[in-house]
Amino acid sequence: MRYEHTFAQSAEFLRQVVKRMGQQNAGLHPFSYAIWYEYVSGINRDLQIALDARIKSEGKLDDAATCALYYKHVADLDAKTALRIGASVGHLVDQVADSATHAGDQASHYGESLERWGETLQRPATAKGEPPPGLADILRGTREMQKAISDLHERLEESRREGQELRREVARAREEALVDGLTGLANRKGFDLALSACLQKDAPAGPGPCLLMIDLDRFKRLNDAHGHLFGDRVLAGVGEMLRANVKGKDTAARYGGEEFAVILPHTPRGGAVGLAEALRALVAASRIKNGSNNQTLIGNITVSIGIADYVAGESAADLIARADQALYAAKAQGRNRVNLAPRPQPEAVSK
Numbered sequence: 027m028r029y030e031h032t033f034a035q036s037a038e039f040l041r042q043v044v045k046r047m048g049q050q051n052a053g054l055h056p057f058s059y060a061i062w063y064e065y066v067s068g069i070n071r072d073l074q075i076a077l078d079a080r081i082k083s084e085g086k087l088d089d090a091a092t093c094a095l096y097y098k099h100v101a102d103l104d105a106k107t108a109l110r111i112g113a114s115v116g117h118l119v120d121q122v123a124d125s126a127t128h129a130g131d132q133a134s135h136y137g138e139s140l141e142r143w144g145e146t147l148q149r150p151a152t153a154k155g156e157p158p159p160g161l162a163d164i165l166r167g168t169r170e171m172q173k174a175i176s177d178l179h180e181r182l183e184e185s186r187r188e189g190q191e192l193r194r195e196v197a198r199a200r201e202e203a204l205v206d207g208l209t210g211l212a213n214r215k216g217f218d219l220a221l222s223a224c225l226q227k228d229a230p231a232g233p234g235p236c237l238l239m240i241d242l243d244r245f246k247r248l249n250d251a252h253g254h255l256f257g258d259r260v261l262a263g264v265g266e267m268l269r270a271n272v273k274g275k276d277t278a279a280r281y282g283g284e285e286f287a288v289i290l291p292h293t294p295r296g297g298a299v300g301l302a303e304a305l306r307a308l309v310a311a312s313r314i315k316n317g318s319n320n321q322t323l324i325g326n327i328t329v330s331i332g333i334a335d336y337v338a339g340e341s342a343a344d345l346i347a348r349a350d351q352a353l354y355a356a357k358a359q360g361r362n363r364v365n366l367a368p369r370p371q372p373e374a375v376s377k
């Protein structure tokens with residue numbers, strides 16, 4: 027386990043963590059607890075450096091900063107560690123198997139030589155009617171050695187196969203760590219990785235990328251009226267609709283709670299507006315079954331969508347903020363609508 031502290035140690039960390047959490051602006055949620063626990067216990071050096079730098083430059087941590095630190099330095103750690111261990115184990119097994127193959131080759135070469143020597147030695151002995159003493163033992167020993175090496179080789183080959191399977195499992199686990207359990211879309215971490223990969227490409231030729239932020243309208247009201255489980259089914263339904271309509275190099279993600287995001291790496295703003303309008307209309311036309319017999323159809327589920335098209339030099343955070351502002355404007359204009367963010371003035375783009 028990652029946390030090996032005794033009860034007394036962790037109780038002391040708890041005391042310090044609560045104090046530190048209370049000094050920030052972020053909520054007292056598990057993400058906040060996790061980063062401060064790792065900070066005060068001293069087990070996560072990168073996090074300590076990043077957290078100190080953040081507080082020095084920006085003062086108290088808010089929710090966004092807390093979540094960003096959590097995703098970057100805590101949540102990803104297990105996946106990273108698993109990947110590293112998987113790669114090391116695989117490498118080790120490959121090395122051992124290579125050595126065994128080499129040893130096996132040598133032994134069989136040695137065996138062949140002994141066989142040849144044996145034949146030469148046996149000839150005059152057979153002529154006299156009695157083999158030289160000890161020669162039969164040498165040959166038997168050699169064969170036994172060959173058999174032992176060949177068994178070892180087989181076992182190590184098996185280990186190599188297991189190592190490869192282990193590596194595949196680790197890769198699968200890592201992929202799963204980037205997927206949201208309820209909707210099957212990319213989760214927040216998957217979204218962050220996809221967006222930063224998309225923005226890191228050297229000056230992409232052609233249009234895009236565009237970012238859509240999609241938020242369910244009056245979702246609290248829906249939860250209150252029909253229950254949280256029904257709310258979850260609505261989220262899963264929206265996820266299914268996005269999976270069916272967002273394909274290829276485009277990424278659909280659950281950004282958090284009842285908010286979704288779509289990254290369109292090569293789509294011009296006109297195309298993004300067209301897709302957003304189609305997604306909005308699909309949700310508005312949907313009906314979801316509810317009730318004990320699942321026969322009651324609930325409608326009036328709508329989403330508002332904000333769109334921002336990337337401006338050269340813009341950071342991921344700025345692009346998200348512009349799409350979010352467009353989303354809030356869509357809400358303010360009455361919801362169930364699509365709104366395109368204005369493009370920032372060139373001097374407003376932070377490099």
Ligand SMILES: Nc1nc2c(ncn2[C@@H]2O[C@H](COP(=O)(O)OP(=O)(O)OP(=O)(O)O)[C@@H](O)[C@H]2O)c(=O)[nH]1
Nearest residue numbers: 242243244245246247249254255257258283284357
């Ligand atoms: N069922 C369910 N509800 C969630 C989940 N995540 C967030 N919510 C709920 O989503 C609701 C969001 O409410 P608000 O942020 O007030 O927004 P809203 O009611 O959608 O209103 P507007 O966004 O202004 O249209 C809250 O009631 C949350 O509890 C989830 O995973 N499942």
